[in-house]
Amino acid sequence: MRYVRIHADGSGRSEFEDVEVTGKPGITVDGVPPLLLSGPFPAGSITFVEQPADAPDWEPHVAPRRQFVIVLTGRAAVTVSGGERREFGPGDVLLFEDTTGEGHVSTPLTADLSFAMVPLLPGS
Structure with a gap:
């Protein structure tokens, strides 16, 4: 299983990290x-999000908390501090951990963008 981690480095600049999680047989x-x-990852809730057609452009921002984001429909790009930009689509899993520092920019690329936000419990 693979997910992309977005986090702030020691100087507060956001960056990508590809993470591979090895699953173990279980019931x-x-x-x-x-x-x-793989897991479990202690989570507190799930929120389903849809991008309205008339939404304004997104501004640079930090994640409001450590959370997984799972893209359900559409496509979006994420740009980190150094200018690296990656595009994500249905089935992609991201872990946003850049809760401080410069943050990132999320850019919806299609009108049908929807995703699930799964906040991790504090201390997990």
Whole structure:
């Protein structure tokens, strides 16, 4: 399983990191054979977000908390402090941890952008 981590370095500049998580065989529920499991990651809630068609451009910002973002529909780009820009689409998983520093810029690329935000519990 792969996700992209966006975090602030020691000087507060946001950057990307590709993270590979190796799953281990485990049972999720009786009646289902062992699956490869990564986690659990202690999470507090889930919020589904849709980009309105008339939304203004997004400004540079930090993440409001450590949270996973899972792209559901559409495409978006994220640009970090050094100017590196990556595009993401359905099924992509990002972990936003740049809660301080310069932050990042998110840019919706399609009118049908939707994603799920899954905040991690403090201390996890």
